[in-house]
Amino acid sequence: MIEYRNLRVALLGAGSVGSQVARLLLEQGDEFASRIGARLELVGIAVRDVDASRDVDLPRELFTTDASSLILGADIVVELMGGIEPARGYVLEALNSGADVITANKALLATHGPELFEAAEQVGAQLYYEAAVAGAIPIIRPLRDSLAGDRINRILGIVNGTTNFVLDRMDIHGETLQDALATATDRGYAEADPTADIGGYDAAQKAAILASLAFHTTVPLERVYREGITSVSKAQVDAAREAGAVIKLLAICERLTDRETGEEGVSARVYPALISRDHPLAAVHGAHNAVFVQSAAAGDLMFYGAGAGGVETASAVLGDVVSAARRHVVGGPGVAESTHADLPVLDIGRVVTRYQITLDVEDQPGVLAAVARILSDGGVSVETVQQSVPSHTGPVVIAGNAEPSAARPIHGGATPTATLVIGTHEAEEAALAATVEALAASDVVIAISSVLRVEGS
Numbered sequence: 001m002i003e004y005r006n007l008r009v010a011l012l013g014a015g016s017v018g019s020q021v022a023r024l025l026l027e028q029g030d031e032f033a034s035r036i037g038a039r040l041e042l043v044g045i046a047v048r049d050v051d052a053s054r055d056v057d058l059p060r061e062l063f064t065t066d067a068s069s070l071i072l073g074a075d076i077v078v079e080l081m082g083g084i085e086p087a088r089g090y091v092l093e094a095l096n097s098g099a100d101v102i103t104a105n106k107a108l109l110a111t112h113g114p115e116l117f118e119a120a121e122q123v124g125a126q127l128y129y130e131a132a133v134a135g136a137i138p139i140i141r142p143l144r145d146s147l148a149g150d151r152i153n154r155i156l157g158i159v160n161g162t163t164n165f166v167l168d169r170m171d172i173h174g175e176t177l178q179d180a181l182a183t184a185t186d187r188g189y190a191e192a193d194p195t196a197d198i199g200g201y202d203a204a205q206k207a208a209i210l211a212s213l214a215f216h217t218t219v220p221l222e223r224v225y226r227e228g229i230t231s232v233s234k235a236q237v238d239a240a241r242e243a244g245a246v247i248k249l250l251a252i253c254e255r256l257t258d259r260e261t262g263e264e265g266v267s268a269r270v271y272p273a274l275i276s277r278d279h280p281l282a283a284v285h286g287a288h289n290a291v292f293v294q295s296a297a298a299g300d301l302m303f304y305g306a307g308a309g310g311v312e313t314a315s316a317v318l319g320d321v322v323s324a325a326r327r328h329v330v331g332g333p334g335v336a337e338s339t340h341a342d343l344p345v346l347d348i349g350r351v352v353t354r355y356q357i358t359l360d361v362e363d364q365p366g367v368l369a370a371v372a373r374i375l376s377d378g379g380v381s382v383e384t385v386q387q388s389v390p391s392h393t394g395p396v397v398i399a400g401n402a403e404p405s406a407a408r409p410i411h412g413g414a415t416p417t418a419t420l421v422i423g424t425h426e427a428e429e430a431a432l433a434a435t436v437e438a439l440a441a442s443d444v445v446i447a448i449s450s451v452l453r454v455e456g457s
C-alpha cells in the first residue's frame with residue numbers, strides 16, 4: 001500500500017539518454033512505485049525545441065522550453081542536456097531549491113564539481129552521477145560506498161565508448177577514424193561535439209572524477225594529462241596487431257611517489273597506449289568500457305559493460321533516481337564528497353611506464369650501438385629491439401601528442417634504411433621525452449614514426 005505523496009521528477013533534455021529515461025519512467029511507473037514506496041511523477045521535459053523529431057514517442061504535453069518553471073517544485077531534477085551552461089545554472093537552481101539532482105554530465109562535474117557539491121551540502125540535497133562515468137557500469141557507487149573502507153592505489157580503464165568503438169573498427173575492419181566516428185555518432189554514443197571523444201576530453205573528465213573519488217582529493221581537470229586518438233595512424237594500428245598488441249585509449253589514475261622529493265601524490269592521465277592482446281582490456285570491443293581497480297585490501301577488481309548508449313546509460317540514471325526517491329520516502333543520510341586527503345597532483349613527467357619507439361635509421365654498421373648509447377645516456381633501458389629492412393620514411397613524431405614534422409631526406413637518396421622497433425623497460429616520462437628528442441636530433445636517425453606507451457603488464 002503506497003501512502004507517500006507522488007515525487008515530482010523534472011527531466012532536462014530528451015536526447016539519446018533523456019528520451020530513454022522518460023520512456024522507462026512512464027512504462028515502468030508501477031514497478032518503480034513498488035520499489036520506492038511512492039509514485040514518480042514525470043512533471044515535464046525541458047528541451048530546446050518541443051517539435052523536434054525524436055526516436056522515442058513521448059507525450060507532447062510533457063515538453064517545454066521553460067526549464068526553470070519545471071525545476072520549481074520538483075523533488076528530483078534529472079539533468080541530461082549536457083554541456084556547461086545552461087546546465088550548470090539549472091543544476092544550481094535545482095539544488096538551491098532543495099531538490100536532489102541526477103546528472104550524467106561529466107563535463108560539468110569535472111569543471112564545476114566542488115561548487116555543485118557545496119551547493120548540495122548547504123541545503124542537504126544530494127547530487128548523484130553514476131551515469132557520468134562508464135555509462136551503465138556501476139563504478140561511482142562502488143568507489144564511493146562499497147570501497148569506502150579500502151585504499152585504492154590504481155585505476156586503469158577504458159572509459160570512453162566512442163573512441164573504443166572507433167579504435168576497434170580501425171583494428172578489426174580497417175575502417176578510417178572518420179567513418180567509424182560517423183557510425184558511433186549515429187548510434188548515440190558520441191558527445192554532441194565528438195571532438196570531446198576523439199580528443200580525449202571526455203575520458204579526461206571521467207579520469208578527474210574517478211581520481212577525485214578514489215584518492216579523496218580534488219583533482220582539477222586541467223591537471224589531468226590528456227592525449228586523444230586523432231594522431232593514432234592506421235600504420236600504428238596495423239603494426240600493433242602484427243605484434244600481438246592493440247591500441248586502446250586508457251584512463252589511468254594512480255598514487256605515485258615523486259622520485260625526487262619522495263612526496264606522495266596522485267596522477268591522472270589519458271592517452272592511447274599499446275596493450276597485449278592477452279590482456280583482458282584487449283577483449284573490450286565496441287562501445288563497451290572496462291575499469292580495473294587495484295586496492296590494498298580487496299586486491300584487483302574489474303567492472304565491465306556498456307560505456308555509452310541511450311538505453312544503457314538510462315539504467316544508471318534510473319538507479320540514481322530510485323536511490324534519491326527512496327531517500328525522500330525512508331530518509332537516511334546522504335553522501336558528502338570526501339576530499340580530506342588533499343594529495344598533490346603530480347605532473348606527467350613523474351609518471352613511470354614502458355614505451356615502444358619505432359624509428360627509421362641508416363642501415364650502417366654502428367648505428368644500433370649509437371641508438372643504444374642515446375637511450376642509455378637518457379636513462380632509458382632497452383628491453384627488446386626488432387629490426388626490419390627496408391623501410392619507409394614516415395613523419396617524425398617527437399612525443400606521443402606532438403605534431404608530426406617532416407622527415408629528413410636521406411642524403412643522396414641511396415643510403416639503405418632499416419626500421420627499429422625498440423621496447424623499453426619502465427622509464428620516467430620526462431626522461432623518455434628528452435631521449436626521444438635526442439634520438440630525433442641524431443644523425444643516424446632518419447625519422448621517428450611512432451612513440452607509444454605500453455600499459456597493462
Ligand SMILES: NC(=O)C1=CN([C@@H]2O[C@H](COP(=O)(O)OP(=O)(O)OC[C@H]3O[C@@H](n4cnc5c(N)ncnc54)[C@H](O)[C@@H]3O)[C@@H](O)[C@H]2O)C=CC1
Binds near residue numbers: 049080085105192
Ligand atoms: N549518449 C551517451 O551514451 C551518454 C551520454 N552521457 C551524458 O548524458 C548527457 C546527455 O547526453 P545525450 O543524451 O547523448 O545528449 P543529446 O545531445 O542526445 O541530448 C541533449 C538533449 O538536451 C536538450 N538540450 C540541450 N541543450 C539545451 C538547452 N540549452 N535547453 C534545453 N534543452 C537543451 C536537447 O534538446 C536534447 O534533447 C550528456 O551530459 C552526456 O555527456 C553520459 C553517458 C553516456
Ligand SMILES: N[C@@H](CC=O)C(=O)O
Binds near residue numbers: 162163191202
Ligand atoms: N561520449 C561518451 C558517452 C558516455 O559517457 C562515450 O563515448 O563514452
Ligand code: NA
Binds near residue numbers: 131135136137
Ligand atoms: Na557508470
